[in-house]
Amino acid sequence: MAYKDYYDVLGVSRGASDADIKSAYRKLAKQFHPDKNQGDEKSADKFKEVGEAYAVLSDPEKRKVYDQYGHTGQVPPGYGGGGGFQGGDFAGFDPGQFSDFFQGLFGRGGGGGGFRNPAGQQVNLEDLLGGLGGTGSGRRFVQNVEGELQVTLEEAFSGSDEVINVDGKRLSLRVPAGTRDGARLRLAGQGPGGGDVLLTIRVLEDARFDLDGDHLTTTVDVPAPVAALGGDVKVQTLSGGSGQLSIPAGSSSGRRMRLRGQGWPRKDGTRGDLYVRLNITVPPHLSDEEKELYRRLRDLQH
CATH class of the missing domain: 1.10.287.110 (DnaJ domain)
Known part of the structure; x- marks a missing residue:
């Protein structure tokens, strides 16, 4: 060898x-x-x-x-x-x-x-x-x-x-x-x-989740309209399932929200929490209708 x-x-x-x-x-x-x-x-x-x-x-x-x-x-x-x-x-x-x-x-x-x-x-x-x-x-x-x-x-x-x-x-x-x-x-x-x-x-480290004590942190993408107006997004959990997270209207990137009881298992049978970091996204490709709506929103900022 x-x-x-x-x-x-x-x-x-x-x-x-x-x-x-x-x-x-x-x-x-x-x-x-x-x-x-x-x-x-x-x-x-x-x-x-x-x-x-x-x-x-x-x-x-x-x-x-x-x-x-x-x-x-x-x-x-x-x-x-x-x-x-x-x-x-x-x-x-x-x-x-x-x-x-x-x-x-x-x-x-x-x-x-x-x-x-x-x-x-x-x-x-x-x-x-x-x-x-x-x-x-x-x-x-x-x-x-x-x-x-x-x-x-x-x-x-x-x-x-x-x-x-x-x-x-x-x-x-x-x-x-x-x-x-x-x-x-x-x-x-x-x-x-x-x-x-x-x-x-x-x-081994996981690219999707960070572990800090009994709590996990993950990031979820939130479409810009949902962040602006509010709505629900799906969040994947480490157990392989998923949960619904209600996004308040006016949310911005970096905001942290919590799903209780979805964190790391404890010896007493309880679990820590799962913290979700919001990442606001805009579609890379917009339809003509979407472009027009975004133009109107942009013009309203002036």
Whole structure:
């Protein structure tokens, strides 16, 4: 496999801060997310590559090892190639081999027996390099496996059933409705050697909705005549449904209105609110009758 420079993949410098790395990753993950580029294999490959890079550079220990050995094509003494982590040191190590190992060990199952976002599932590199035990030719994990599970904002809102692969074993789990970014899930005893699988949930950004605390914010287009005279517009909710919003006469762009109880699920069973930002629009193409009406309105302003 060809060598990959994970800093180049994310478009950041080697001295980039954690915040810069996270910002670059979120931007690229949003740009190449499979849900927004369905059927585009190049975007899917780029999304995986971005996930691989973030998996290493976002973790201080993994980044330290990569900075010391990965970008030079070397690995620490005692970790050989070919048949896995055997004895003996060697040169010419390709850090992309870590990516293949990560994906084979810890992928998220998708439809048709394939993987969904496999590079988003991160195995703790310290466990890989220092958590191997056993004697003889066989090796096994004796420590917990840590990873990240990426879900969309809609999946985190409504909850979702996921399938992941850990060391060749398919595991099912439920992401509860209302799960927050950074929440931790534990699959006890399901890791290699009887260890636990510890998952950190990462909620991807959504171009349609912003989450602030328990409240969501979205933008809805309102035709100029409706804004001037008042009327109803349809608002899409994150649950996949829609609601009617009554627009008061004389409304202007930027005005915020509220749909109560349409926000983020709370632990007590209630929900926050959905705030709707109005965006007043004018048709790009007007009929002759519409043009005449707008001319009359314009002339009334003088």
